[in-house]
Amino acid sequence: MLVKDSVNKQTLQKLKEKLDKGLMPQWAVTDKDIYELERRQIFGKTWQFLGHESELKEPGSYVTRWIASDPVLLVKTNSGEIKAFLNSCTHRGAHLCTADFGKKKTFTCPYHGWSFNLEGELVGVVSGKKVYGEKMIKDEWGLRPIPKVGMYQGLIFASLDHQAMPLEDYLGDMKWYLDILLGRSDGGMEVRGVPQRWTAQANWKMTQENFASDPYHVQTNHRSTVELGISPSDPNFASYGHQIVLGNGHGLSIMTSATGKSPYKYQTLPESMWPMFQRNLSPEQNEIFSNATVFVGGMFPNLAFDSPVHGMEGEMINYLNLRIWRPLGPDKVEVWCWFLIDKAAPEEYKEKAYKSYVGSFGPSGTLEQDDTEVWARIIQVSDALMMEDKELSYNNVNNYLLGEDVFEPVENFPGPGVAYPSTYTDNLARSIQKRWFELISKGLLDEEEDSQ
Amino acid sequence: MSMELQFPNTQVNSELQHEITQFLYHEAYLLDHHMYQEWHDLLTDDIIYRMPLRVTTERRDGSNIVDDMTYFEETKKSLETRVKRLYTKSAWVEDPRTRQRHYITNIMIKPGANSDEYNVRSYFYFKRSRASEHQIEEIIGEREDIIRKVDGQWRIAARTIIPDQTVLTVMNLSMFL
Ligand code: FES
Ligand SMILES: [Fe+2]
Numbered sequence: 001m002l003v004k005d006s007v008n009k010q011t012l013q014k015l016k017e018k019l020d021k022g023l024m025p026q027w028a029v030t031d032k033d034i035y036e037l038e039r040r041q042i043f044g045k046t047w048q049f050l051g052h053e054s055e056l057k058e059p060g061s062y063v064t065r066w067i068a069s070d071p072v073l074l075v076k077t078n079s080g081e082i083k084a085f086l087n088s089c090t091h092r093g094a095h096l097c098t099a100d101f102g103k104k105k106t107f108t109c110p111y112h113g114w115s116f117n118l119e120g121e122l123v124g125v126v127s128g129k130k131v132y133g134e135k136m137i138k139d140e141w142g143l144r145p146i147p148k149v150g151m152y153q154g155l156i157f158a159s160l161d162h163q164a165m166p167l168e169d170y171l172g173d174m175k176w177y178l179d180i181l182l183g184r185s186d187g188g189m190e191v192r193g194v195p196q197r198w199t200a201q202a203n204w205k206m207t208q209e210n211f212a213s214d215p216y217h218v219q220t221n222h223r224s225t226v227e228l229g230i231s232p233s234d235p236n237f238a239s240y241g242h243q244i245v246l247g248n249g250h251g252l253s254i255m256t257s258a259t260g261k262s263p264y265k266y267q268t269l270p271e272s273m274w275p276m277f278q279r280n281l282s283p284e285q286n287e288i289f290s291n292a293t294v295f296v297g298g299m300f301p302n303l304a305f306d307s308p309v310h311g312m313e314g315e316m317i318n319y320l321n322l323r324i325w326r327p328l329g330p331d332k333v334e335v336w337c338w339f340l341i342d343k344a345a346p347e348e349y350k351e352k353a354y355k356s357y358v359g360s361f362g363p364s365g366t367l368e369q370d371d372t373e374v375w376a377r378i379i380q381v382s383d384a385l386m387m388e389d390k391e392l393s394y395n396n397v398n399n400y401l402l403g404e405d406v407f408e409p410v411e412n413f414p415g416p417g418v419a420y421p422s423t424y425t426d427n428l429a430r431s432i433q434k435r436w437f438e439l440i441s442k443g444l445l446d447e448e449e450d451s452q
Numbered sequence: 453m454s455m456e457l458q459f460p461n462t463q464v465n466s467e468l469q470h471e472i473t474q475f476l477y478h479e480a481y482l483l484d485h486h487m488y489q490e491w492h493d494l495l496t497d498d499i500i501y502r503m504p505l506r507v508t509t510e511r512r513d514g515s516n517i518v519d520d521m522t523y524f525e526e527t528k529k530s531l532e533t534r535v536k537r538l539y540t541k542s543a544w545v546e547d548p549r550t551r552q553r554h555y556i557t558n559i560m561i562k563p564g565a566n567s568d569e570y571n572v573r574s575y576f577y578f579k580r581s582r583a584s585e586h587q588i589e590e591i592i593g594e595r596e597d598i599i600r601k602v603d604g605q606w607r608i609a610a611r612t613i614i615p616d617q618t619v620l621t622v623m624n625l626s627m628f629l
Contacts, residue, residue: 100618102513193521194507198620223542228533312530334619339521358525359533364503364625366537369545372624380583 007033011390012441019433022404022426023397026387030203030379035330037440038204042301043068045439047150047157047170049303049324050074052338054154054190055101056082060118063101066326066334067160072146073097073107074156077118082151084158085120085143096143100194116143153182154189155322173416174250174299180289181307181320184277187343189320192354196337198363202375203382204302204325204333205436210371211306211323212298213428215239215253216402221374222367230310230359230366232293234258239424241292242410244417249435252297252305253423254288262293264309267318270349273342284414297428300435302327310367311352312359319353321361331379337362400426400433464561464570472572472599473559475606480554483628486546488535491628492528496600496609501526503613503629506593517614523625524613534628545626551581552627564598569609572597576613576629580622589622591615595629 018025028034048067055063056076064087065072071087073096089096089109096116097107106123108115115124120143125132148159150167152175157167168175182189200207210217218238225231234240234257241256256262266274266289278286298304302325309316319341326334339357341350361368381387386394403425413419420427482491495501503524509516526534537543555577564571573596580589598610613629 098508099510099513100507102510193518194505196505196521196523197618198622198624200623220542221544224537224540227540227542228537230533230537312533313527355525355530358522359530362523363620363622364523366534369624369626370543373545376582376623380585 007031007037007444009444012437012445014390014392016437016441016445018392018397019430019437022400022430024400024433025390025392026382026384026396026398027390029205029398030330030382031388032330034440035327038327038436039068041439041442042436043160043327045159045161045164046301047148047159047164047167049299049322050084050156050158052154052189052191052322052340053082053151053156054188054340054343055194058103060103060105061101062097062104064097064099067146067158068327070146070160071095072158073143074158075118082149082156083118083120084146084149084156085116086146088144089114090122090141090143114141120145153178155182170248171299172248172250173246174248174252176285176416177244177246177252177295177297180281180285181295181305182340184280184285184289185273185342185344186276186280189340190343192339192341192350196362197334199328199332199334200372200375201331201379202325202333202372203330203379204327205432206378207325207333207335207371207375208298208302208304209429209432210375211296211304213243213251213253213426213432215243215255215296215423217374221370224370225310225360225366228366229314230312232257232263232309232316237293239422241294241423242413242419242421243423243425243428244297244413244415244419245428245431246417249300249432250298251417251428251431252295253428254292255294255296255423256291257293261291264293264316264318266290267292267307267309268316269318269342270346272346273344276344287414298432300432306361308360310356310360312355312366315352317349317352317356319357321357331382335363400430402426461560461562463563468570469559469561472561472570472606475599476556476559476572476574479608480556483554484552486538486549488538488628492531492535494606494608495528495531496602496607497528499526499528499531499608500610501531502611503615503625506615506618508618523615523620531628538626543626545624548583550626553579554629555579558594564600566600568601570599572599578622578627578629580627582623591617591620591622591629593617593629 050065059078062075073085073087087096091114094111106115113126117123122138122141146158147162148164150157215238226235241254243253245251295307306321309318311317322338324336341353387396407420409418410421504522505518507518556574558575560573561570575594578591593615596612600607600609
């Protein structure tokens with residue numbers, strides 16, 4: 001039957017059967033009921049990236065962010081602690097601070113004038129006792145803290161779930177790779193300026209997979225950049241290396257070259273920095289880092305990273321780009337893109353890295369422009385009745401069979417996780433989907449699981 | 453570049469105002485008609501072409517433009533790479549072609565730092581139609597240019613594009629502004 005029913009146990013069961021075979025029913029990508037489950041079960045539960053510590057320079061520094069539809073005020077307190085609050089006044093709920101960033105001692109609501117300090121405490125009530133009497137307990141009307149806040153290698157995360165597992169457990173084996181990307185240099189990484197932001201017609205799962213697990217698209221979608229020498233010159237550059245499946249829907253691809261060694265040692269970072277890398281990283285991490293051309297991957301659900309080499313003027317330069325896909329519905333994302341570089345890098349290299357980033361990624365990026373085109377193409381056709389059919393009589397399923405039966409995990413890969421000997425596989429995409437399904441179906445399929 | 457102008461502006465005559473206005477219209481025509489190579493020829497070799505980010509800040513925190521991060525940070529060479537890309541067979545974002553219009557208004561001119569240069573401020577209103585989509589994308593803002601006369605021809609020696617939106621609602625910046 002073509003009439004859309006809401007998502008129930010039976011549809012979820014069928015969805016699972018397909019996913020287990022590497023097939024993603026197209027209806028599930030942009031389905032509105034699925035989206036509602038995602039909002040609550042994924043964005044309401046998982047650790048969400050909010051920013052980098054270098055964005056909060058001194059006590060009183062703040063930035064405003066979003067966890068899907070929840071506004072977040074992220075502040076550095078007088079003691080240097082980083083705190084996150086719901087960015088909504090506790091009196092009548094008005095959006096408290098609409099600036100993107102700034103520095104303050106108190107946040108005053110423009111509606112009735114309640115004010116809050118950096119600890120989120122209510123410190124000012126207009127007319128105070130005269131109108132609220134003696135019994136008002138100010139402590140009860142402080143800003144609502146985001147239940148969990150955590151930091152790893154300068155990345156600040158928060159979760160709306162009081163019961164969220166510790167951040168370090170959540171990141172799991174991804175930490176080993178984050179140490180390479182963020183912990184290689186003394187002083188860590190720094191964000192330049194503020195994140196670029198724009199909206200795209202896209203589903204957040206598809207953009208996440210586009211970055212986290214799909215090097216296969218590079219060869220066609222980004223061919224122009226290879227032709228022009230913006231990207232490494234071998235048209236298959238994105239296929240060489242390994243795809244690494246980590247737990248919890250995290251993972252990455254580490255691209256090398258046809259020989260298994262990158263022609264860009266330490267991703268073209270200056271030789272003067274290499275001893276520092278060797279000191280800060282383990283021999284295994286150094287082996288991987290020194291031979292990598294590109295690190296590209298994702299942390300579930302919607303944080304992706306790219307540490308490539310590109311250059312608009314012929315010279316290949318490395319940088320780190322972090323990005324989140326803030327979902328604004330099943331068919332729209334607000335992209336937030338941060339540029340980072342090693343604090344310890346020479347100024348001249350930092351400048352080149354920034355230009356290399358602007359030329360390759362972000363909304364004007366010569367690679368990203370073509371990504372936006374294909375994200376939109378998925379959305380444009382998503383209302384099709386043939387796709388909406390949950391009975392799958394039209395067999396409208398997306399193909400996640402890349403590399404199946406072709407690549408077996410390699411033994412002795414220097415890093416943690418399950419490593420496949422090519423980046424052209426859907427193993428990571430499937431493990432992301434597995435995690436996604438576990439979360440959206442939580443509590444809806446439990447009965448069966450219990451009886452098994 | 454300070455663009456504070458006296459009114460009425462007696463610093464440039466109406467003939468010059470007309471010439472530079474026509475030059476900017478000509479530039480917009482080239483861009484809207486996908487004549488990117490011809491557009492690139494209008495730029496001086498030392499062009500600085502930038503598009504900083506607009507942000508929301510409280511007035512006490514000062515400027516609402518972040519100069520440190522940009523959407524474009526270009527030289528003549530990097531713009532050449534971008535232009536060449538649009539002529540390859542795999543610049544998918546512009547193939548099929550989008551339809552674009554640059555509306556350039558509020559052109560204000562004053563003499564520049566050198567005798568052959570003028571500081572020119574203009575407003576832009578960019579509209580784009582993509583594939584069969586009903587919704588027209590748009591972006592608005594202002595530009596601060598240095599327009600220079602080189603061998604009797606007007607050229608763009610610098611451009612700073614300042615968008616009004618802090619979150620762009622165009623799905624990419626495949627255009628030049
Ligand atoms: S809503 Fe903020 S003071 Fe009333
Ligand atoms: Fe891409």
